Amino acid sequence: MTSTIERTVEAPADGGAKTTRRQNAEKGFTASKQLTDDLQKVLVDLIELHLQGKQAHWNVVGKNFRDLHLQLDEIIDAAREFSDVVAERLRALHASPDGRSDTVAATTTLPEYPNGEVDTAETVDLITQRLEATVGTMREVHDEVDDEDPTSADILHAIIDKLEQYAWMVSAENRTPARSK
Numbered sequence: 001m002t003s004t005i006e007r008t009v010e011a012p013a014d015g016g017a018k019t020t021r022r023q024n025a026e027k028g029f030t031a032s033k034q035l036t037d038d039l040q041k042v043l044v045d046l047i048e049l050h051l052q053g054k055q056a057h058w059n060v061v062g063k064n065f066r067d068l069h070l071q072l073d074e075i076i077d078a079a080r081e082f083s084d085v086v087a088e089r090l091r092a093l094h095a096s097p098d099g100r101s102d103t104v105a106a107t108t109t110l111p112e113y114p115n116g117e118v119d120t121a122e123t124v125d126l127i128t129q130r131l132e133a134t135v136g137t138m139r140e141v142h143d144e145v146d147d148e149d150p151t152s153a154d155i156l157h158a159i160i161d162k163l164e165q166y167a168w169m170v171s172a173e174n175r176t177p178a179r180s181k
Contacts, residue, residue: 031093035148038141039090040098041107042156045134046083047099048108050076052130055113062120064173075127075166079134082159089152109137124173131167135160 031039053076060068087097110130118126138156146153 029093029149031090031095032148034144035093035152036090036095038145039086039093039095039152041109041141042138042159043083043086043090043097043099044104044108045110045137046079046086046159047104048110049130049134050079050083051104052110052113053079053127055115056118056123056127059115059117060120060123061117064120068120068123068170068173071170072123072127075131075170078162078166082162085155085159089155093149093152109133121174124170128167128171131163131170135163135167138163 053072057069057072057076060072083099087099090097110133113126113130138160142153142156145156
């Protein structure tokens with residue numbers, strides 16, 4: 001909720017009536033175009049990660065289906081929550097996030113997810129790639145974000161930490177143990 005301040009302005013010298021003006025109380029730090037653009041890049045990739053995660057969730061088949069299906073739910077929920085955090089940060093910085101489907105489709109860095117059923121092993125690889133691509137976008141914009149707004153950079157740190165953990169956990173499904181020498 002936006003708070004407002006009402007302020008009575010003294011009558012002008014010509015004897016006119018006093019007036020009351022409403023002034024928006026939101027002041028403070030405003031994001032530059034660069035910061036807005038950087039956070040917007042992160043936002044669209046998080047939204048796309050959420051959408052592609054749902055596509056994978058609905059169409060995964062094969063060995064260890066249930067475990068991967070449930071793990072995808074965790075990733076989807078996290079991506080959705082993270083996109084909300086980034087969008088709300090943009091609003092807090094007096095910028096307008098754009099999460100419309102045409103904007104997301106036109107500007108995401110994530111490759112298109114295949115249509116139809118996808119084997120669990122391939123799904124693991126596809127989701128790992130998308131997690132890493134989303135993190136890659138955040139790492140690409142991180143230094144510029146941090147230079148202007150360390151608070152937004154802290155948000156990116158938390159998201160990167162969790163998405164890299166998911167990438168490690170998902171990719172472990174297809175790994176074989178490294179052999180000691």
